[in-house]
Amino acid sequence: MTDFETPVDDLSEAPAVKPGKPIAWPLGLAGVALVIVGAFLSWSYDGQILNDLSVNFYPNGLQNLAIILAVLSLVLLLAEKGPLVKLGSWVDATLGLRALGLGLVLYMVLVLIAISIESDGLINVNPGGYVTLVGAALIAASAWMLPLHQLRDMSEARMPAWFEILSIAFLMAALLFTAAYTLAQDEAWPLILCLVFAGTAATALFRSGVMSFVGHAGQRHRKVLTLAAFAAAFLFPFTQNGDDTNMSIAGAVLVFSATAMGLNIVVGLAGLLDLGYIAFLGSGAYVAATLSTSAFATIGWKPPFLVVVLVGACVAATLGLIIGSPTLRVSGDYLAIVTLGFGEIFRFSMFNLDGNNGPNLTNGPNGIPGIPDLELFGFNFGTDHTIAGIDLTRNSNYYFLLLLLIGGVILAFSRLNNSRIGRGWVAIREDEKAAEAMGVNVFGLKLLAFAIGAFLAGMAGTVKAHQDGAVSPDQYIFLESAFLLAAIVLGGMGTIVGVLLGATILKVLPEKLRFFLEYRLLLFGLLLVLMMRFRPEGLVASRRRKLEFHEEDEALAVAVEEERLIAAEEAK
Amino acid sequence: MTVTETQDVAARPIGDPVLEASGVTMRFGGLLAVNDVNLTVREGEIVGLIGPNGAGKTTFFNCLTGLYKPTSGQVRFSGTPLPPKPRAVVRAGMARTFQNIRLFANMTALENVMVGRYCRTSAGALTSVLHGPKFRREEAATRARAQELLEFVGLGRSTEHLARNMPYGDQRRLEIARALATDPKLILLDEPTAGMNPQETRQASDLIFKIRDSGLSVVVIEHDMRFIFNLCDRVLCLVQGSALIEGTPEEVQSDPRVIEAYIGTGEDDEDEGPQDDVPGGEV
Ligand SMILES: Nc1ncnc2c1ncn2[C@@H]1O[C@H](COP(=O)(O)OP(=O)(O)OP(=O)(O)O)[C@@H](O)[C@H]1O
Ligand SMILES: [Mg+2]
Numbered sequence: 030m031t032d033f034e035t036p037v038d039d040l041s042e043a044p045a046v047k048p049g050k051p052i053a054w055p056l057g058l059a060g061v062a063l064v065i066v067g068a069f070l071s072w073s074y075d076g077q078i079l080n081d082l083s084v085n086f087y088p089n090g091l092q093n094l095a096i097i098l099a100v101l102s103l104v105l106l107l108a109e110k111g112p113l114v115k116l117g118s119w120v121d122a123t124l125g126l127r128a129l130g131l132g133l134v135l136y137m138v139l140v141l142i143a144i145s146i147e148s149d150g151l152i153n154v155n156p157g158g159y160v161t162l163v164g165a166a167l168i169a170a171s172a173w174m175l176p177l178h179q180l181r182d183m184s185e186a187r188m189p190a191w192f193e194i195l196s197i198a199f200l201m202a203a204l205l206f207t208a209a210y211t212l213a214q215d216e217a218w219p220l221i222l223c224l225v226f227a228g229t230a231a232t233a234l235f236r237s238g239v240m241s242f243v244g245h246a247g248q249r250h251r252k253v254l255t256l257a258a259f260a261a262a263f264l265f266p267f268t269q270n271g272d273d274t275n276m277s278i279a280g281a282v283l284v285f286s287a288t289a290m291g292l293n294i295v296v297g298l299a300g301l302l303d304l305g306y307i308a309f310l311g312s313g314a315y316v317a318a319t320l321s322t323s324a325f326a327t328i329g330w331k332p333p334f335l336v337v338v339l340v341g342a343c344v345a346a347t348l349g350l351i352i353g354s355p356t357l358r359v360s361g362d363y364l365a366i367v368t369l370g371f372g373e374i375f376r377f378s379m380f381n382l383d384g385n386n387g388p389n390l391t392n393g394p395n396g397i398p399g400i401p402d403l404e405l406f407g408f409n410f411g412t413d414h415t416i417a418g419i420d421l422t423r424n425s426n427y428y429f430l431l432l433l434l435i436g437g438v439i440l441a442f443s444r445l446n447n448s449r450i451g452r453g454w455v456a457i458r459e460d461e462k463a464a465e466a467m468g469v470n471v472f473g474l475k476l477l478a479f480a481i482g483a484f485l486a487g488m489a490g491t492v493k494a495h496q497d498g499a500v501s502p503d504q505y506i507f508l509e510s511a512f513l514l515a516a517i518v519l520g521g522m523g524t525i526v527g528v529l530l531g532a533t534i535l536k537v538l539p540e541k542l543r544f545f546l547e548y549r550l551l552l553f554g555l556l557l558v559l560m561m562r563f564r565p566e567g568l569v570a571s572r573r574r575k576l577e578f579h580e581e582d583e584a585l586a587v588a589v590e591e592e593r594l595i596a597a598e599e600a601k
Numbered sequence: 602m603t604v605t606e607t608q609d610v611a612a613r614p615i616g617d618p619v620l621e622a623s624g625v626t627m628r629f630g631g632l633l634a635v636n637d638v639n640l641t642v643r644e645g646e647i648v649g650l651i652g653p654n655g656a657g658k659t660t661f662f663n664c665l666t667g668l669y670k671p672t673s674g675q676v677r678f679s680g681t682p683l684p685p686k687p688r689a690v691v692r693a694g695m696a697r698t699f700q701n702i703r704l705f706a707n708m709t710a711l712e713n714v715m716v717g718r719y720c721r722t723s724a725g726a727l728t729s730v731l732h733g734p735k736f737r738r739e740e741a742a743t744r745a746r747a748q749e750l751l752e753f754v755g756l757g758r759s760t761e762h763l764a765r766n767m768p769y770g771d772q773r774r775l776e777i778a779r780a781l782a783t784d785p786k787l788i789l790l791d792e793p794t795a796g797m798n799p800q801e802t803r804q805a806s807d808l809i810f811k812i813r814d815s816g817l818s819v820v821v822i823e824h825d826m827r828f829i830f831n832l833c834d835r836v837l838c839l840v841q842g843s844a845l846i847e848g849t850p851e852e853v854q855s856d857p858r859v860i861e862a863y864i865g866t867g868e869d870d871e872d873e874g875p876q877d878d879v880p881g882g883e884v
Contacts, residue, residue: 441730448729448740449715449722452708456716459705466666466699468691468720468783477726 049123049176057106057126057171063164064099064133068092070157072140075148079140079219083155091140091219094226095133095161101233102129102168109175119186123175125237130169132229137162139225143218186242193246194253200243201261209268212275212541220541262432266425267416276424278540283431284310284493286532287438289516290525291485294442296514297523298451299478300458301357302365304510305372309345309483311505313490315379316341318397318500319390325397327390334403338491345487346480348375353479357472372510379502396501403430403495410495427496434492438485439525445481446523454478515553519560521567530568616644618680619787619818620695625664625674627657627842634660636842637674640820642787647809647819649833649850651826653863656839658822659700662789666690666697679786691720694786698776698793700822706765710756710775713764714747717782747782754778754808770801777808788812790821794828806832830854838862 068088076083080090088096105125108116141158145151188196207227214220234240247254269275292306319328320337332340356367383393391397402411402423410426445451453474456464465471494500512535520531539549560567620642627635635657642648650658663669665676670685677683678693696717705713722743728736751757754774759767764775773793780788790809794802802825809832813819823829829836830850838845838853840862846853853859 444730444732445726448736449719449724449743450726450729452712452716453719455708455712456705456719459707460703462668463699463703463705464716465687466668466691466697466703467717467779468688468696469716470688470719481726 050174053171053174053176054106054110056167056174057102060130060164060167060169060171061099061103061106063167064102064161065096065164067157067159067161067164068095068099070160071155072158072161073144073148074153074155075144078147079143079216079222082140082144082158085157091222094223095136095165098129098133098136098226098229099164099168101230102126102133105129105233105237106171117178119242120237120239121178122237123172123177125233125239126168126172126175128233128236129229130165130172132225132232133165134162134169136222136225136229137165139218139222143222147218186245188246190250194250196243197246197250197254198257201257205261205264205268209265212269212278212537213272214541217542259432259436263429266421266428267419269422269425270419273422273424276422276428278537280424280427280431280496281540282533282536283428283435284489284496285513285516285536286529287431287435287489288486289513289520289528289532290435290438290442291482291489292513293517293523293525293528294445294454294485295478295482296517297528298446298458299454299475301475301478302362302368303479303482304365304369304507304514305352305375306368306482306486306513307505307507307509308372308375309349309486310490310493310509311375311379311500311502312345312348312483313341313487314494314497314500314504315391315397315490316344316487317491317494318400321397321400321494323397323399323401325392325395325399327392327397334405334491334495338488341491342484342487345490346484349479349483350476353476357475357479369507369510372505372507376502376505379505391502394502396499398499398501400494400498400500402498403427403492405430424496427492431489431492431496434489438489441481441485443525450474450477512553515557517567518557519567521569524567524569527567527569616646618643619678620665620820621677622665623675623677625661625676626672627660627664627669628672633842635664635671635839638837638839638842638844640837640844640847642818642820644786644818645813645816646835647813647821647833649829649836650820650822650839651824651829651836651853651859652839652845655841657842658839659791661839662697662791662820662822665789666695688720691783691785694784695789696780696783696785696787697789698773698780698791700791700795702769702772702776704764704772704776704779707763709761709763710751710767710778711744711747711760713775714750714778714782715743717750717779718743718746721782721784747778750778750781751775753781753811755804770797770804773797773805774808777812781812785817787818787820790819792822792824794823794825802828826854 069086069092071085072082072092073079074083082089082092104113105120105122107113108120109122109126110117137158141151141154141162144154144158207223207230211220211223211227214223231240265279266276288306288310291309292303295301295303295306317337319326320330320332320340322331352368352371356364359367379391379396380394382388382390383395385393402409404410408426410430411423413423414421414426453464453469456467456469457471457474461471497504513532516531516535517528518531519535520529521527535553539546618641620640622638622640625635625638625640626633638657638661640648640661650661652658660669664671664674664685667683667685667687667690675682676685678690678695681693683690683693683695705716708716722739724736724739748757748760751760754777756771756774756778759771764772767775773795777788777790777793793809794805797805806828809819809821821829821832830853833850835847836850836853837847838856838859840858845858845862846856848856
């Protein structure tokens with residue numbers, strides 16, 4: 030129709046349109062073919078390294094990953110020209126291919142480096158490795174020669190409901206698979222390569238706009254999205270088949286995420302900078318420890334665990350109120366300093382309440398070890414269980430419990446966010462004086478944010494005590510508070526998905542990449558500085574914050590507005 | 602109440618006093634920003650507050666609404682003394698807008714107005730998390746009321762826009778809607794037409810009449826004299842913190858001291874009468 034022909038000047042105005050070279054497409058196909066052929070050949074002479082890449086016509090782990098990336102490239106190429114060309118008006122094949130091509134080249138270069146480091150020199154690289162590298166380079170080259178298109182707006186993309194739901198489910202499955210596969214790598218090189226793979230695939234999905242489609246689909250099927258995410262998380266232990274180390278990391282991630290989500294209320298919604306937040310997790314953990322049946326527990330009362338959770342959460346919330354009521358009247362930097370001090374006071378108190386000074390509550394620096402495993406409704410968390418032939422270890426048990434907890438925390442967060450209380454918090458964050466003049470109870474709401482945040486962290490702490498089996502003061506140092514904050518900033522303040530992602534990254538990487546433990550702080554510092562420079566709104570920005578930081582971006586502003594309008598239309 | 606603008610000013614029935622401010626004084630160190638100002642506002646009245654830049658008009662508003670604690674003086678609202686606490690003031694039924702717009706920039710228009718409903722709703726944290734039928738009913742009512750108010754001020758089509766992205770004139774109207782959301786009996790408008798073009802100014806006039814007709818009293822600060830004299834039942838002129846004259850628009854308009862205060866020079870200009878945009882209409 031004429032609609033499609035008239036906006037010629039539109040196209041010429043848009044900077045994103047660039048004609049391509051005719052050779053680009055066949056070049057890309059050749060690249061894909063080479064990568065796949067290369068992946069079927071042997072990469073390395075040495076069969077002992079990188080999970081054995083030495084067998085011809087039998088692609089192994091890392092080679093399969095290269096094949097997956099090649100297949101993704103093929104799909105994008107076919108969307109550019111070929112049977113999937115209909116897809117091409119929605120999906121930005123060129124940008125996606127650029128990400129894939131670059132990622133593949135990086136991947137292969139790292140493989141070659143790994144081979145030459147692990148066994149002596151480049152001489153150990155077999156032809157297959159070079160063939161794949163050349164193929165990767167061809168894909169990258171072709172991607173830069175392909176035309177850039179003016180695309181249709183993804184928010185208009187409508188598919189049958191079953192397709193949208195399926196794509197959500199598929200994405201979650203892919204996520205689960207990647208997470209399980211990556212965590213299964215115990216050695217450094219395969220792990221790094223897996224991360225490069227995951228990063229490449231994710232970037233390609235984002236750049237090509239597939240993610241945006243899933244995002245829109247997710248908005249239309251919110252319940253499905255939530256359910257699918259929880260199903261994926263629920264299935265995770267079943268992929269580990271008895272591997273307790275990974276489950277212990279996963280448990281730690283959940284505790285960390287739940288705590289970060291609590292802090293997200295304080296920092297992300299109410300805009301209060303709290304640098305001593307880990308103390309609330311600590312107080313929950315200490316309550317659970319002192320009330321447990323450990324031989325070192327200092328309090329005689331042994332209530333059932335559900336009561337302990339409540340007591341721990343309330344103690345933390347009370348501490349929050351105590352620290353909050355005098356300090357929340359000061360603002361900004363002062364609040365940060367006072368909360369920082371509070372975190373240290375908590376640690377020193379736990380350190381010194383050993384009977385020498387004052388009552389013996391905490392056993393001082395030794396902490397309280399030997400906290401027994403939980404037993405809820407006759408279910409002992411310490412023993413292994415077998416379901417459908419799959420071993421579920423002790424840490425899996427805690428994982429399920431923590432999943433329940435974090436589900437509750439997320440529910441509380443999102444419901445509060447969309448309520449009178451949440452609007453009050455955001456109003457305070459935006460303009461405290463105006464909020465006050467509109468009758469918002471500024472001080473009360475700040476205090477409430479503090480108390481609720483502390484309550485949630487305290488709850489997580491009670492489970493953590495049993496999961497760790499011990500509490501000691503040195504678990505609750507300032508650095509932990511800083512990491513919690515970093516998880517929020519990295520992921521995206523005030524968002525749910527972002528904070529979960531940030532917490533996962535910050536917890537998993539140091540656990541798996543032990544070799545950079547020494548440089549951990551340096552690397553995180555660097556990461557945060559880079560984030561602030563290039564993506565200050567965090568990995569997953571709430572659309573609002575994106576606008577806040579990229580004000581000059583008119584197109585984005587318009588896009589965001591339109592999206593909101595469409596969402597509003599649909600809500601009616 | 603229910604007086605229409607077509608009626609003669611003098612013929613208006615005078616309602617009970619809503620606001621009675623007596624002897625309000627605000628001192629900043631050596632500066633006497635507001636000096637012993639009295640003001641009574643009755644039901645269904647539109648009162649104008651004029652004065653040159655730095656006369657203390659905004660400071661007077663801040664004293665009334667509890668943003669500043671006056672050095673001395675008393676504010677009574679519907680007969681009871683008002684403590685200088687913003688929340689108590691809003692609850693009692695006095696809402697305001699700001700001279701330099703203070704919206705919640707990263708919230709939508711609708712959310713901004715919904716924040717205004719805060720003090721008239723009661724859902725607590727636990728209720729919100731439990732999401733029971735009572736909570737949902739209140740939330741729906743809040744949303745509906747906010748939508749209604751946005752339509753009242755003429756922003757019914759911009760509910761989902763972020764406040765920061767809205768045109769200047771719309772932001773001013775949104776601030777009014779947000780203030781109205783607190784169910785006030787008296788609304789204080791601080792330069793509601795600053796920066797507006799003549800057409801928008803006319804619309805603002807109409808909006809203020811509409812607000813008055815819906816039963817509210819209005820106090821409005823403005824530098825645009827034509828706007829003020831056309832709109833108000835009574836005008837108070839502040840100069841250097843003190844009340845210079847209070848009276849009907851005609852009385853104030855023809856008072857030589859007012860002209861002098863604005864122009865700053867002496868006798869020569871006296872009989873010319875004030876021109877609408879004599880006082881620097883910049884801010
Ligand atoms: N918080 C404060 N601290 C010190 N001085 C202040 C403060 N607020 C206002 N003032 C001073 O009080 C005086 C009155 O200011 P105010 O803002 O009330 O004037 P205004 O009548 O609203 O003027 P304009 O028409 O320019 O808005 C000014 O001299 C101002 O500098
Ligand atoms: Mg002023």
